[in-house]
Amino acid sequence: MSQTMHDVDLRFTASAAAKVRALMDEEENDNLKLRVYITGGGCAGFSYGFTFDEQQAEDDTAIVTDGVTLLVDPMSFQYLVGAEVDYQEGLHGAQFSVKNPNAATTCGCGSSFSI
Numbered sequence: 001m002s003q004t005m006h007d008v009d010l011r012f013t014a015s016a017a018a019k020v021r022a023l024m025d026e027e028e029n030d031n032l033k034l035r036v037y038i039t040g041g042g043c044a045g046f047s048y049g050f051t052f053d054e055q056q057a058e059d060d061t062a063i064v065t066d067g068v069t070l071l072v073d074p075m076s077f078q079y080l081v082g083a084e085v086d087y088q089e090g091l092h093g094a095q096f097s098v099k100n101p102n103a104a105t106t107c108g109c110g111s112s113f114s115i
Helices: 014-027 074-080
Strands: 033-040 046-053 061-065 068-072 084-090 093-099 112-114
Touching: 014 033, 014 061, 014 068, 014 084, 033 074, 033 093, 068 074
Parallel strands: 033 068
Antiparallel strands: 033 046, 046 112, 061 068, 084 093
16 A cells, blocks of 8 residues: 655755646646656766656655645655755756755765665
8 A cells, every 4th residue: 555645755846846747738638747756877876857747656655745645665765855846947947856864975966876
């Protein structure tokens, strides 16, 4: 059974949820969910990845903000406890980002970290 936002320590900001909602509207697909995941590699050892998914696996953790769902698989979740998934627009462009207190080091690219 999936966990909900009341069971987990992972924040999905209103800004990120609003961007996902805009993309859902653009695609005319209310089944889209944002998935954040961790992969090996990147300049600091691990990398964050984002994708859109229509399917929620039974063991996914689901965090709902403003009616929009963020999905995290169990392997990735262990590295994201206490983190915040946000959406930012700035001089370096617009992107989803992760602020992760578990990361011992991060890279200038903003998507790579080590534990």
